[in-house]
Amino acid sequence: MKELAFIGDIHGCLGELEEIVTEARRRTPRLVFLGDYVNRGQKSREVIEYLIRLSRLSEVSCNFIFGNHDQAFLDTIVYGRIDRFLRMGGAATIASYVDAPRGDLLSQVRHAVPRDHVDFLQALIPSMMNDGVFAAHDRAVQHKLEVDPSVFRIYGHSPQRDLVPTINATEAFIDTGCGTIVDGRLTCMFWPSLDWVQSTPCVA
Amino acid sequence: MTLSVVNDSQPSTRETLIDREEFFVKLRTLGVPDELLKQAWAIVQGSAIGLLVYGSWARNEARRSSDLDVLLFSNVRTQPHLTENVSISLYSSEQLIGARRTLFGTHLARDGVIIHDTDAQMESILATFTPPDPDALLRRVRDFSVILDVTRSDRATYLSGLTQVARYLLRTAKYALALQDGRPCFSLDELSIRFDEPELTTLLSSHPKVYPEPSEEVLGDLVRRLTAVVGPRPENLHGSLHALIVVAWQADRDLANLATLALGVNDSLPYSEIPKVVL
Numbered sequence: 001m002k003e004l005a006f007i008g009d010i011h012g013c014l015g016e017l018e019e020i021v022t023e024a025r026r027r028t029p030r031l032v033f034l035g036d037y038v039n040r041g042q043k044s045r046e047v048i049e050y051l052i053r054l055s056r057l058s059e060v061s062c063n064f065i066f067g068n069h070d071q072a073f074l075d076t077i078v079y080g081r082i083d084r085f086l087r088m089g090g091a092a093t094i095a096s097y098v099d100a101p102r103g104d105l106l107s108q109v110r111h112a113v114p115r116d117h118v119d120f121l122q123a124l125i126p127s128m129m130n131d132g133v134f135a136a137h138d139r140a141v142q143h144k145l146e147v148d149p150s151v152f153r154i155y156g157h158s159p160q161r162d163l164v165p166t167i168n169a170t171e172a173f174i175d176t177g178c179g180t181i182v183d184g185r186l187t188c189m190f191w192p193s194l195d196w197v198q199s200t201p202c203v204a
Numbered sequence: 205m206t207l208s209v210v211n212d213s214q215p216s217t218r219e220t221l222i223d224r225e226e227f228f229v230k231l232r233t234l235g236v237p238d239e240l241l242k243q244a245w246a247i248v249q250g251s252a253i254g255l256l257v258y259g260s261w262a263r264n265e266a267r268r269s270s271d272l273d274v275l276l277f278s279n280v281r282t283q284p285h286l287t288e289n290v291s292i293s294l295y296s297s298e299q300l301i302g303a304r305r306t307l308f309g310t311h312l313a314r315d316g317v318i319i320h321d322t323d324a325q326m327e328s329i330l331a332t333f334t335p336p337d338p339d340a341l342l343r344r345v346r347d348f349s350v351i352l353d354v355t356r357s358d359r360a361t362y363l364s365g366l367t368q369v370a371r372y373l374l375r376t377a378k379y380a381l382a383l384q385d386g387r388p389c390f391s392l393d394e395l396s397i398r399f400d401e402p403e404l405t406t407l408l409s410s411h412p413k414v415y416p417e418p419s420e421e422v423l424g425d426l427v428r429r430l431t432a433v434v435g436p437r438p439e440n441l442h443g444s445l446h447a448l449i450v451v452a453w454q455a456d457r458d459l460a461n462l463a464t465l466a467l468g469v470n471d472s473l474p475y476s477e478i479p480k481v482v483l
Contacts, residue, residue: 083468086450086467087464091460094450098450103444
């Protein structure tokens with residue numbers, strides 16, 4: 001069985017995503033994305049486009065978990081919760097979809113986000129359990145699911161201030177601030193070895 | 205592709221336990237009542253790079269009902285929950301250094317009383333602070349006042365947030381005027397006497413218990429006073445507050461952040477998602 005590659009929070013950083021996916025695919029075709037594809041970086045639309053294209057390749061197997069930012073983006077389109085999205089930094093994502101924001105922005109967003117992007121967001125999964133490892137965006141999710149505590153768990157969501165993943169006997173946290181922290185990186189961690197690689201520092 | 209390298213050239217950002225005894229003794233010296241002290245301690249206890257008290261208690265002009273303004277300087281603490289009588293601003297190294305030429309930074313350096321400071325890190329950062337250029341500040345306030353050019357519908361929906369932004373801008377403009385006169389001052393009591401506008405003490409207070417309830421009248425009053433200082437506000441050419449936020453996000457991030465504050469913070473969203481806006 002090929003190893004699994006877990007990729008942390010991307011936050012609209014396309015270059016770093018391309019770099020890390022290329023690196024991961026040198027070792028395995030089995031990719032798991034931990035969520036927060038949008039906001040902060042300048043290329044949220046391009047990131048989602050790239051992930052959709054990637055998921056259509058027959059030689060790659062992708063799992064996409066949802067992050068709170070992706071959920072808020074979807075809630076904007078489906079339920080019109082645009083204020084909440086903007087307070088989370090949704091302007092970055094909206095700017096990547098809407099060329100000339102004017103007046104009724106919500107209608108513009110609904111018009112500008114392509115159907116396959118909405119489908120992508122709606123198909124995101126809350127967590128994944130495979131090969132004896134559990135993954136979710138936010139550690140808080142695990143408590144709702146009663147995951148066997150002996151299973152190793154991998155999370156994103158919480159930026160690790162020292163820009164490297166935090167790994168202990170039972171858990172790993174691999175959001176290393178891509179798009180969030182100055183000089184943040186995108187991290188890919190491999191299971192079962194727990195080896196990890198990072199992108200060059202992001203420029204967002 | 206790089207594996208991470210630990211950067212040894214970073215300055216120290218060591219955090220140490222805040223000493224309870226020292227905290228109580230220093231704050232009692234400022235006259236802070238024990239009840240308020242205990243509330244504050246419950247929130248700030250733990251480790252931090254530094255801790256500083258500013259505002260009316262630090263200036264020795266507090267009333268018994270005044271809030272305690274505390275700056276918690278830490279790179280690892282999380283934003284404490286809001287408390288009624290204690291206002292805590294959590295700043296990281298990056299944020300504090302970023303306040304170097306701002307009004308808020310000048311306020312801290314001028315009025316602040318240091319309670320805790322690991323390796324004198326906070327003191328050495330504050331020592332580099334210089335006042336901002338008051339004319340540039342007033343121009344910036346005028347630029348930001350575009351946020352207050354809203355449609356009737358936005359004004360009704362976001363009355364509370366818009367009032368908050370207007371209050372922040374007018375307060376900043378008045379501080380800038382005092383700076384322009386060569387007499388920097390962060391006391392609303394004193395400024396209301398200097399400018400002969402007794403209402404400023406309540407109108408510009410940052411405490412919900414003191415300032416008037418948001419209303420069309422209060423917002424109108426703030427805008428009139430603001431216009432008198434910085435001139436007429438620029439026109440929002442984008443047709444809505446939402447559109448202004450997105451356009452500004454690309455062109456002027458501080459404007460975008462402040463405009464986002466005008467949406468209000470009345471649902472469950474954490475404050476930490478909105479970057480600090482400092483003038």
